[in-house]
Amino acid sequence: MNAQPLKAEIAADHHPLAGQPMTGAEVIVQVLADEGVSVMFGYSGGAILPVYDALFRYNAEHPGEGGVEPMPLIVPANEQGAGFMAAGYARASGKVGVAVVTSGPGATNMVTPVRDSMADSVPLVVICGQVARASIGSDAFQEAPISNIMGACAKHVFLVTDPGRLEVTLRTAFEIARSGRPGPVVIDVPKDVQNAALNFRGEGRLPIPGYRARLQTVQSAHVSDAECATFFAALEQSKRPLIYAGGGLIASGASAALRAFVDDFGLPVTTTLMGLGAFDTTDSLALHMLGMHGTAYANYAVDDCDFMLTLGARFDDRVAGVPDKFAPTAKFIAQIDIDPAEIGKVKPVHWHHNGDLRLTLDRLRQYGTRHGFRPRQDGRYATWHAQIAELKRAHAMNYDRDSAMIQPYAVIEAINRITQGRAVISTGVGQHQMWAAQYFDFREPRHWLSSGSMGTMGFGLPAAIGAQFARPDAVVIDIDGDSSIRMNIGELETVTTYGLPVKVVVLNNVGDGMVRQWQKLFFKGRFASSDKSLHRKDFIKAAQADGFEWAKRLENKDELSKTIIDFLAFDGPAFLEVMIDPDAGVYPMVGPGASYAQMITGDCIASRQQVAESEAARDDMF
Amino acid sequence: MRHTLSILLQNEAGALVRVAGLFAARSHNIDSLTVAATNDPAISQLTLVVHGDEDTLEQILRQTRKLIDVLDVITLSLVGDTVA
Numbered sequence: 001m002n003a004q005p006l007k008a009e010i011a012a013d014h015h016p017l018a019g020q021p022m023t024g025a026e027v028i029v030q031v032l033a034d035e036g037v038s039v040m041f042g043y044s045g046g047a048i049l050p051v052y053d054a055l056f057r058y059n060a061e062h063p064g065e066g067g068v069e070p071m072p073l074i075v076p077a078n079e080q081g082a083g084f085m086a087a088g089y090a091r092a093s094g095k096v097g098v099a100v101v102t103s104g105p106g107a108t109n110m111v112t113p114v115r116d117s118m119a120d121s122v123p124l125v126v127i128c129g130q131v132a133r134a135s136i137g138s139d140a141f142q143e144a145p146i147s148n149i150m151g152a153c154a155k156h157v158f159l160v161t162d163p164g165r166l167e168v169t170l171r172t173a174f175e176i177a178r179s180g181r182p183g184p185v186v187i188d189v190p191k192d193v194q195n196a197a198l199n200f201r202g203e204g205r206l207p208i209p210g211y212r213a214r215l216q217t218v219q220s221a222h223v224s225d226a227e228c229a230t231f232f233a234a235l236e237q238s239k240r241p242l243i244y245a246g247g248g249l250i251a252s253g254a255s256a257a258l259r260a261f262v263d264d265f266g267l268p269v270t271t272t273l274m275g276l277g278a279f280d281t282t283d284s285l286a287l288h289m290l291g292m293h294g295t296a297y298a299n300y301a302v303d304d305c306d307f308m309l310t311l312g313a314r315f316d317d318r319v320a321g322v323p324d325k326f327a328p329t330a331k332f333i334a335q336i337d338i339d340p341a342e343i344g345k346v347k348p349v350h351w352h353h354n355g356d357l358r359l360t361l362d363r364l365r366q367y368g369t370r371h372g373f374r375p376r377q378d379g380r381y382a383t384w385h386a387q388i389a390e391l392k393r394a395h396a397m398n399y400d401r402d403s404a405m406i407q408p409y410a411v412i413e414a415i416n417r418i419t420q421g422r423a424v425i426s427t428g429v430g431q432h433q434m435w436a437a438q439y440f441d442f443r444e445p446r447h448w449l450s451s452g453s454m455g456t457m458g459f460g461l462p463a464a465i466g467a468q469f470a471r472p473d474a475v476v477i478d479i480d481g482d483s484s485i486r487m488n489i490g491e492l493e494t495v496t497t498y499g500l501p502v503k504v505v506v507l508n509n510v511g512d513g514m515v516r517q518w519q520k521l522f523f524k525g526r527f528a529s530s531d532k533s534l535h536r537k538d539f540i541k542a543a544q545a546d547g548f549e550w551a552k553r554l555e556n557k558d559e560l561s562k563t564i565i566d567f568l569a570f571d572g573p574a575f576l577e578v579m580i581d582p583d584a585g586v587y588p589m590v591g592p593g594a595s596y597a598q599m600i601t602g603d604c605i606a607s608r609q610q611v612a613e614s615e616a617a618r619d620d621m622f
Numbered sequence: 623m624r625h626t627l628s629i630l631l632q633n634e635a636g637a638l639v640r641v642a643g644l645f646a647a648r649s650h651n652i653d654s655l656t657v658a659a660t661n662d663p664a665i666s667q668l669t670l671v672v673h674g675d676e677d678t679l680e681q682i683l684r685q686t687r688k689l690i691d692v693l694d695v696i697t698l699s700l701v702g703d704t705v706a
Contacts, residue, residue: 208632
């Protein structure tokens with residue numbers, strides 16, 4: 001989208017508009033332009049009208065080539081949609097996503113995307129209108145205590161009470177959102193501050209000396225020779241080393257550094273859900289995803305490894321449900337993370353570095369190479385590599401390929417055969433999310449957009465819209481479930497309104513599939529509220545009503561391949577509902593409170609040991 | 623074990639709520655809390671007394687240091703109820 005050069009660089013010298021009189025709203029829009037914002041997402045309302053008006057005028061006065069708006073504002077059906085569009089944009093591009101909403105309900109509808117982005121470390125700047133300063137605390141119309149509410153959810157929240165600090169606050173918000181461990185920053189701007197008469201300065205930030213000092217310490221943290229020596233002494237002893245990489249690897253842009261590290265040293269890689277794409281999943285040393293629904297071979301490799309290098313990952317309960325039994329034979333666990341609070345938070349580690357992943361990986365690689373560590377040449381991991389290859393062969397992902405019903409895995413495989421791991425995939429939350437994570441290839445970072453930590457149903461469709469704005473030429477596919485898509489189905493209309501070629505797949509199993517899977521396992525099959533066979537929704541009519549010219553329901557297995565080809569080939573928005581086997585499960589599964597050794601692999605994936613399915617899981621585990 | 627924490631905080635709107643909210647959200651009871659002005663009007667000093675073992679304390683200290691307006695966090699006492 002009309003990406004503009006980062007004008008902040010010009011501002012560092014002397015901003016051409018410095019000294020110009022502007023309203024608060026005009027200042028907001030100018031700082032957004034200076035920060036390189038090329039699209040934003042939001043819904044209007046009383047307390048944000050001055051900003052919307054200033055943006056309207058800015059776009060009219062600064063037309064790009066062909067008259068396109070330099071900062072189009074994309075309007076969702078609901079503010080939550082705007083938040084997830086901004087998050088999808090940020091996840092797909094690595095840039096800060098921007099959402100602008102009104103006070104009260106507009107702002108509270110943003111709470112879920114803000115918390116979701118905090119939990120997955122996604123950089124957002126959210127500007128909320130607020131009632132005028134004199135009305136704050138009076139229970140005014142559309143008033144909500146946003147700085148209190150968001151303060152508990154966001155990386156930081158500003159309530160701008162001094163108009164003179166509006167400009168520097170905005171600039172600081174972008175700095176906080178994108179620096180260190182990224183996250184969402186909320187700015188609550190009272191309406192009278194938006195209307196205030198100000199002089200634009202074109203420079204300056206708020207003093208946040210504590211944050212900046214800590215950030216500087218982490219970013220300049222150097223791994224000493226002695227620390228490198230300890231690391232390599234342990235790696236020299238290892239016969240079965242493994243890399244466990246998380247979303248931090250993608251956030252820090254360290255994929256190439258990891259690639260170089262693995263090329264030189266030959267450590268196999270498994271990633272978390274958030275780390276998918278950090279390392280090409282089709283590589284012979286890639287083990288795809290680990291954890292509760294990780295591949296059996298990745299989880300067995302975790303059980304077998306004697307050395308674990310943890311990169312931008314946090315031993316979350318979906319990975320290390322029982323921390324004591326995670327990587328039980330690892331004699332040495334190393335952890336690199338930019339966030340000091342994640343080091344040893346869940347599981348004690350033997351070696352750690354609190355710093356930038358890319359710099360640290362490069363430093364370790366150079367140290368190892370210089371000190372003659374050449375495992376590729378001396379073949380010390382040959383046995384381990386053979387064992388990895390055998391694990392991948394013997395415990396490969398599989399399903400009932402002869403079933404008369406359409407299996408969800410087959411749908412993902414059919415799409416993947418065409419997209420070859422190059423499409424941008426977003427998802428809702430539940431079974432379809434796990435099937436997509438398991439059966440798609442991910443060749444590059446920022447191609448997998450999924451609500452990992454928060455697990456927010458309804459994420460997929462708005463995230464796909466945001467991603468399509470970030471990557472206008474990419475194939476963007478929302479793999480959704482019938483329940484997840486219902487949560488934000490209003491955004492189907494947003495797809496067609498803006499003419500986006502987003503592809504939407506609904507894997508319809510007539511209910512909340514993942515909930516039913518847990519009810520089968522732990523509640524004797526009592527499907528409390530998770531069966532939707534009496535629901536009357538006709539998804540095809542819904543998509544057609546919202547302007548989808550290509551909207552089809554696939555019910556016959558024989559038509560799967562041809563339908564997928566037609567669907568992806570359609571030049572424009574397309575909607576495909578697939579009636580899948582409602583009993584299809586997500587396997588493997590490491591139950592809540594279970595160790596990897598107790599993993600259930602289902603009927604079609606070979607297990608290393610016999611495990612009884614039971615209601616054994618502690619009922620307080622989630 | 624009881625710990626006394628001293629937190630230097632930028633005097634911003636909502637800063638006190640963010641510290642108190644962090645402790646509440648991570649299941650730490652605050653036994654007592656005092657806020658005092660410092661020589662610099664832009665900086666406040668919080669003194670908190672909390673319970674917890676060493677690991678729990680270390681984790682909440684690290685989380686507190688992630689708050690943007692926190693300038694510094696130090697523990698004043700670590701041993702039992704006596705100030706070390």
